[in-house]
Amino acid sequence: MTTPYRHEPFTDFSLKENQEAFKKALKTVNKEWLGKEYPLIINGERITTDAKIVSYNPAKKDEVIGSVSKATKELAEKAIEAAATAFETWRYTKAEERANILFRAAASIRRKKHEFSALLVKEAGKPWKEADADTAEAIDFLEYYARQMIELANGKPINSREGEYNQYIYTPTGVTVSIPPWNFLFAIMAGITVAPLVSGNTVVLKPASATPIIAALFVDVLEEAGVPKGVINFVPGSGSEVGDTLVDHPKTSIITFTGSREVGTRIFERAAVVQPGQQHLKQVIAEMGGKDTIIVDKDGDVELAAQSIFTSAFGFAGQKCSAGSRAVVHADVYDAVVERVVEITEEQITGNPESHSTYMGPVIDAASYEKIMGYIEIGKEEGRLVSGGTGDDSKGFFIQPTIFADVDAEAKIMQEEIFGPVLAFSKVASFDEALQVANNTEYGLTGAVITNNRAHIERAKQEFHVGNLYFNRNCTGAIVGYHPFGGFKMSGTDSKAGGPDYLTLHMNAKTVSETY
Numbered sequence: 001m002t003t004p005y006r007h008e009p010f011t012d013f014s015l016k017e018n019q020e021a022f023k024k025a026l027k028t029v030n031k032e033w034l035g036k037e038y039p040l041i042i043n044g045e046r047i048t049t050d051a052k053i054v055s056y057n058p059a060k061k062d063e064v065i066g067s068v069s070k071a072t073k074e075l076a077e078k079a080i081e082a083a084a085t086a087f088e089t090w091r092y093t094k095a096e097e098r099a100n101i102l103f104r105a106a107a108s109i110r111r112k113k114h115e116f117s118a119l120l121v122k123e124a125g126k127p128w129k130e131a132d133a134d135t136a137e138a139i140d141f142l143e144y145y146a147r148q149m150i151e152l153a154n155g156k157p158i159n160s161r162e163g164e165y166n167q168y169i170y171t172p173t174g175v176t177v178s179i180p181p182w183n184f185l186f187a188i189m190a191g192i193t194v195a196p197l198v199s200g201n202t203v204v205l206k207p208a209s210a211t212p213i214i215a216a217l218f219v220d221v222l223e224e225a226g227v228p229k230g231v232i233n234f235v236p237g238s239g240s241e242v243g244d245t246l247v248d249h250p251k252t253s254i255i256t257f258t259g260s261r262e263v264g265t266r267i268f269e270r271a272a273v274v275q276p277g278q279q280h281l282k283q284v285i286a287e288m289g290g291k292d293t294i295i296v297d298k299d300g301d302v303e304l305a306a307q308s309i310f311t312s313a314f315g316f317a318g319q320k321c322s323a324g325s326r327a328v329v330h331a332d333v334y335d336a337v338v339e340r341v342v343e344i345t346e347e348q349i350t351g352n353p354e355s356h357s358t359y360m361g362p363v364i365d366a367a368s369y370e371k372i373m374g375y376i377e378i379g380k381e382e383g384r385l386v387s388g389g390t391g392d393d394s395k396g397f398f399i400q401p402t403i404f405a406d407v408d409a410e411a412k413i414m415q416e417e418i419f420g421p422v423l424a425f426s427k428v429a430s431f432d433e434a435l436q437v438a439n440n441t442e443y444g445l446t447g448a449v450i451t452n453n454r455a456h457i458e459r460a461k462q463e464f465h466v467g468n469l470y471f472n473r474n475c476t477g478a479i480v481g482y483h484p485f486g487g488f489k490m491s492g493t494d495s496k497a498g499g500p501d502y503l504t505l506h507m508n509a510k511t512v513s514e515t516y
């Protein structure tokens with residue numbers, strides 16, 4: 001019997017003992033985990049290549065976290081072939097057996113939980129709290145999907161007539177290519193790897209090039225927990241070099257991708273083309289970008305609004321698909337909310353996330369830094385700069401949390417995903433206008449409404465078109481099993497990761513009818 005699902009608790013870092021434990025983990029990681037080399041893994045075989053992808057610490061740009069061997073097109077093809085062969089046995093393993101591997105993997109991560117989180121601090125520049133939440137979510141995905149699979153093992157009930165016995169069961173699909181982003185380097189990478197695995201598919205994992213080390217360590221955890229050779233294959237490589245090869249391969253059945261709109265739509269298009277020798281249509285799960293809005297109604301609580309806007313905009317330096325980068329505020333409370341958000345923001349420390357007092361760390365790399373600083377320049381033309389606006393990339397890629405007020409709803413910084421610590425405020429005269437502005441982007445991922453008006457809550461439930469809508473809180477921080485996650489419109493295929501329908505996207509439903 002498995003215990004009921006309960007999400008992994010977050011660490012309370014206000015407690016001295018937890019602070020000490022985390023500092024110790026950081027020390028261990030700094031001394032013992034950094035600078036190692038990791039091979040590719042194809043059919044259980046370790047392959048070392050001359051070409052490497054080196055992972056650096058975004059807070060200290062010259063510090064090497066580790067390096068991984070880099071796949072060529074030939075190696076990527078070899079990995080798909082290995083996964084296709086392994087599928088012929090893995091598909092027939094019992095669901096409980098597959099689920100148990102996930103439970104064992106979760107237990108093993110829990111034993112080194114702070115060390116894993118400390119690695120996320122180093123590899124992605126996550127402050128403690130954000131790193132801790134990322135690791136907790138990875139554990140959640142393992143625990144939740146394992147339980148889901150056990151529940152789905154015998155399919156779902158359908159009707160039978162006299163003299164006839166009918167079943168509705170789920171069967172695995174085939175080779176899955178998993179392509180995660182760098183921002184939830186542990187949670188999303190783990191989630192989009194283990195969901196297909198536990199559903200009976202074999203996986204080729206191509207990690208994000210900015211954060212391959214956590215992925216290499218996770219694959220080790222899976223192997224130790226009992227994933228057989230060929231069932232998980234690890235092929236780091238540049239997306240632009242091996243991405244098409246993995247997506248186009250005729251033996252690829254599922255592509256599960258989380259990342260930008262640009263790459264996601266490319267994958268969606270390419271996967272639609274039936275290649276010579278291909279005997280199935282490919283399934284694409286693509287979760288993409290966001291431009292997420294917090295609406296503050298005229299009777300909304302100003303302090304709650306300010307705290308929610310601040311957390312949503314600047315948690316992990318705004319590098320979340322769910323980041324609330326646009327605040328749409330009723331004129332009656334507009335000045336008070338802007339003023340309070342600026343105040344809260346200016347009390348916070350931006351710096352090296354290894355220090356407990358840091359609220360916001362760096363952005364991920366030089367390219368991101370340049371892109372975000374470019375948007376800040378655009379913002380200076382489009383709005384009134386009320387906080388931040390500067391960056392410093394001499395040691396790491398640090399950008400001050402930046403706030404623009406009085407921005408037009410159609411402005412670039414109100415429309416395009418910046419993926420950095422930049423917040424834009426727009427003033428509206430009514431709740432109707434607020435909803436209209438909230439819906440005026442091509443994205444539809446998350447949103448929040450701060451209001452005490454029951455009628456407006458009901459209207460927003462119908463008319464605010466996002467996959468994850470929250471009331472009187474921030475628009476980030478979805479929890480597995482509690483807030484299934486995925487977006488509308490150009491935010492993706494709305495797969496709802498961490499939700500009850502997710503695993504079925506990785507399986508083919510089969511109707512079996514026996515006549516007596």
Ligand code: NAP
Pocket residue numbers: 179180181182183184188206207208209210237238239240242243244247258259260261263264266267287288289290320321322417419445485486487491492
């Ligand atoms: P990205 O640039 O699209 O990269 C995502 C992954 O795609 C990486 O592993 C990347 O590999 C790979 N890739 C690049 N080009 C490819 C190609 N031609 N074919 C196949 N794969 C390719 O996104 P990112 O910068 O890592 O992540 C940020 C984006 O993710 C934001 O837009 C954010 O909103 C979105 N996101 C969405 C969700 C959600 O649930 N909706 C969650 C998190 C993040 P390389 O690293 O080697 O380039």
Ligand code: MG
Pocket residue numbers: 054055056057058065123124210211
């Ligand atoms: Mg790195």
